[in-house]
Amino acid sequence: MRIGILGSGQLGRMLALAAHPLGHQVVVLGPKAHDPAMAVAEAIVAPFDDDSAIDELASRVDVVTYEFENVPAAAIARIALRVPVRPPRIALETGADRLAEKSMFRSLGIETAPFAAVDDEASLATAVRSIGLPAILKTRRLGYDGKGQRLLRTEADVPPAFASLGSVPCILEGLVRFDRELSIVGARGIDGSVVTYDVVENQHEHGILHVTRCPARAVPEAALAKARGAIEALLTRLDYVGVLAVELFLLGDRVLANEIAPRVHNSGHHTIEGAETSQFENHVRAITGAPLGSSRSIGASAMVNLVGRLPDLPRVLAIPGAHLHVYGKAERAGRKIGHVTVRATDDAERDLRLADMLALDHWSV
Amino acid sequence: MRIGILGSGQLGRMLALAAHPLGHQVVVLGPKAHDPAMAVAEAIVAPFDDDSAIDELASRVDVVTYEFENVPAAAIARIALRVPVRPPRIALETGADRLAEKSMFRSLGIETAPFAAVDDEASLATAVRSIGLPAILKTRRLGYDGKGQRLLRTEADVPPAFASLGSVPCILEGLVRFDRELSIVGARGIDGSVVTYDVVENQHEHGILHVTRCPARAVPEAALAKARGAIEALLTRLDYVGVLAVELFLLGDRVLANEIAPRVHNSGHHTIEGAETSQFENHVRAITGAPLGSSRSIGASAMVNLVGRLPDLPRVLAIPGAHLHVYGKAERAGRKIGHVTVRATDDAERDLRLADMLALDHWSV
Numbered sequence: 039m040r041i042g043i044l045g046s047g048q049l050g051r052m053l054a055l056a057a058h059p060l061g062h063q064v065v066v067l068g069p070k071a072h073d074p075a076m077a078v079a080e081a082i083v084a085p086f087d088d089d090s091a092i093d094e095l096a097s098r099v100d101v102v103t104y105e106f107e108n109v110p111a112a113a114i115a116r117i118a119l120r121v122p123v124r125p126p127r128i129a130l131e132t133g134a135d136r137l138a139e140k141s142m143f144r145s146l147g148i149e150t151a152p153f154a155a156v157d158d159e160a161s162l163a164t165a166v167r168s169i170g171l172p173a174i175l176k177t178r179r180l181g182y183d184g185k186g187q188r189l190l191r192t193e194a195d196v197p198p199a200f201a202s203l204g205s206v207p208c209i210l211e212g213l214v215r216f217d218r219e220l221s222i223v224g225a226r227g228i229d230g231s232v233v234t235y236d237v238v239e240n241q242h243e244h245g246i247l248h249v250t251r252c253p254a255r256a257v258p259e260a261a262l263a264k265a266r267g268a269i270e271a272l273l274t275r276l277d278y279v280g281v282l283a284v285e286l287f288l289l290g291d292r293v294l295a296n297e298i299a300p301r302v303h304n305s306g307h308h309t310i311e312g313a314e315t316s317q318f319e320n321h322v323r324a325i326t327g328a329p330l331g332s333s334r335s336i337g338a339s340a341m342v343n344l345v346g347r348l349p350d351l352p353r354v355l356a357i358p359g360a361h362l363h364v365y366g367k368a369e370r371a372g373r374k375i376g377h378v379t380v381r382a383t384d385d386a387e388r389d390l391r392l393a394d395m396l397a398l399d400h401w402s403v
Numbered sequence: 404m405r406i407g408i409l410g411s412g413q414l415g416r417m418l419a420l421a422a423h424p425l426g427h428q429v430v431v432l433g434p435k436a437h438d439p440a441m442a443v444a445e446a447i448v449a450p451f452d453d454d455s456a457i458d459e460l461a462s463r464v465d466v467v468t469y470e471f472e473n474v475p476a477a478a479i480a481r482i483a484l485r486v487p488v489r490p491p492r493i494a495l496e497t498g499a500d501r502l503a504e505k506s507m508f509r510s511l512g513i514e515t516a517p518f519a520a521v522d523d524e525a526s527l528a529t530a531v532r533s534i535g536l537p538a539i540l541k542t543r544r545l546g547y548d549g550k551g552q553r554l555l556r557t558e559a560d561v562p563p564a565f566a567s568l569g570s571v572p573c574i575l576e577g578l579v580r581f582d583r584e585l586s587i588v589g590a591r592g593i594d595g596s597v598v599t600y601d602v603v604e605n606q607h608e609h610g611i612l613h614v615t616r617c618p619a620r621a622v623p624e625a626a627l628a629k630a631r632g633a634i635e636a637l638l639t640r641l642d643y644v645g646v647l648a649v650e651l652f653l654l655g656d657r658v659l660a661n662e663i664a665p666r667v668h669n670s671g672h673h674t675i676e677g678a679e680t681s682q683f684e685n686h687v688r689a690i691t692g693a694p695l696g697s698s699r700s701i702g703a704s705a706m707v708n709l710v711g712r713l714p715d716l717p718r719v720l721a722i723p724g725a726h727l728h729v730y731g732k733a734e735r736a737g738r739k740i741g742h743v744t745v746r747a748t749d750d751a752e753r754d755l756r757l758a759d760m761l762a763l764d765h766w767s768v
Contacts, residue, residue: 058731059729061741063442077423078443314724315726323720328716332723352693358697362425364425364426
């Protein structure tokens with residue numbers, strides 16, 4: 039088949055690299071000619087609001103997917119008139135709106151931090167009274183990696199917060215004193231079949247994912263079951279096709295859903311080497327109507343994001359079980375420009391190899 | 404770095420797919436715009452004897468490699484004036500000449516079938532007297548996958564044989580009643596470090612590789628040691644940089660070297676999923692001067708070539724542990740257009756999954 043991808047970053051690149059061996063051709067639409075995905079696919083260089091480019095993409099492919107949440111709704115609607123868009127628009131719309139997302143969790147019985155809608159100064163005051171402090175005020179839309187958020191520690195933080203986020207619709211969330219951040223990635227095929235990857239454990243630095251460990255260390259089975267139950271319920275509710283990620287907080291054996299990403303996800307990058315079938319391949323299989331591949335883990339693995347600048351690559355490649363993924367982006371502070379997955383036979387060996395990787399300390403933001 | 408590849412077939416395609424994650428750019432020179440490698444690399448479409456195209460390739464890259472043995476020597480020499488060519492030309496020249504190849508084996512103490520040079524009718528008669536029948540007359544150059552060969556069963560087959568191969572320089576080889584065909588793939592870095600993959604077992608159909616099993620079944624340790632010793636000696640003798648394959652015959656615990664391939668090899672395709680580091684990645688690592696990756700096997704695997712036409716792909720993808728590699732070539736009788744690797748936790752499970760794959764029987768030549 040011919041696959042169109044909206045977005046030309048590293049996720050599009052890794053999707054394209056997974057699509058070629060399956061016999062597909064890939065056309066990427068993105069704003070810059072030298073973006074990561076452009077080197078491994080046919081390129082349409084244009085902004086996402088360029089109707090003629092959108093039409094050209096639709097005319098050249100059999101199915102369209104996307105690599106980021108904030109695709110303009112108008113572009114998706116325009117494409118959907120001509121070819122299927124997968125995952126479905128409802129997932130994109132829900133994932134792009136923190137309030138709709140949290141409300142969906144609640145309606146499925148998936149536990150979340152306390153939350154309330156904030157549409158103005160008055161509703162912020164009401165929400166603070168209901169949820170208490172500390173709490174986090176987030177824009178409903180367009181926030182990621184710690185952007186578009188304000189931590190409200192004391193009453194003094196409340197009055198300026200709403201205006202400082204641009205007086206746009208927000209959500210106030212109770213600050214959860216969680217033990218660890220987890221996530222789960224799963225895929226659903228056109229036939230409704232579902233696979234879920236092992237629950238992973240994520241560590242962030244400066245609001246950007248730094249390390250993912252697969253499997254997560256010492257998570258109670260009850261919590262793992264809740265994570266699997268949550269993603270299965272979400273995949274079904276959304277009549278989903280493709281890969282979905284759910285970010286979670288672990289508190290004892292409680293699991294609180296934080297947010298979904300209706301796409302392949304940074305916390306699933308380790309699946310390229312660390313699972314029988316990668317998240318990228320399973321996304322491609324799903325959107326093209328093929329059977330899903332096994333999500334079984336291959337040994338234990340850990341992913342380290344390369345942020346800002348590249349480490350000394352020969353030293354990375356000298357680490358046993360290290361697998362390098364460079365995205366072809368220019369170095370810039372705070373920018374994800376690659377990742378390294380270390381694979382090992384068990385958790386202990388994985389953590390030793392991860393320590394070797396982290397000791398290089400060139401990945402600093 | 405920027406890597407140039409002479410040849411735009413499936414080997415070039417899989418090299419390019421391995422090179423991108425390591426942060427390299429790839430330029431492919433090949434005769435056809437829609438060849439397999441062209442979709443995943445920058446393309447120079449030209450014949451291999453086009454000097455201006457050769458010069459353009461050399462001007463755009465830091466190192467040049469090749470994906471087939473029969474690259475014109477003049478092209479290699481021309482490139483080598485400007486940028487390094489790896490593996491070294493001596494390997495290409497030796498591998499392209501069956502007599503030089505067999506003589507190298509002999510000089511290294513690597514056992515072979517009996518052989519003799521055949522340059523005319525008279526030397527063929529002499530060679531037949533020395534080696535006996537049955538024997539195989541092969542052109543010294545340009546033969547592959549069973550082409551350019553004549554089986555001489557009886558004296559009656561001898562007189563027409565030399566002329567039927569075009570009266571070109573040949574080699575007569577004694578026909579070895581081997582138990583099985585094996586091969587070993589290894590890599591050598593610029594620093595002289597060597598890794599070798601597990602010895603594999605190959606089955607051919609109609610002279611084309613059909614199935615590779617990794618590891619090979621029930622090979623005596625003495626034979627495995629001889630295979631490893633042979634490739635290590637060859638890599639050193641050739642001052643090799645890159646991936647080398649050695650095809651072997653197993654007779655009891657004897658191992659006879661048949662031929663080398665100074666490139667990534669069809670019997671190493673399973674390493675994409677079935678080894679810690681694929682042959683393609685290790686070739687790229689070697690030619691770019693990076694440390695080699697581990698060649699450790701990941702479970703047990705088997706590779707099935709897709710020859711002539713594609714099977715029903717959803718049925719392939721439904722086989723547990725199946726990994727599809729479609730090359731993007733048109734279907735044509737006798738043509739390798741893809742392969743499938745099944746990976747499993749052990750040999751028994753591997754063979755069950757392989758049986759599922761072979762039962763599809765769409766791979767027929």
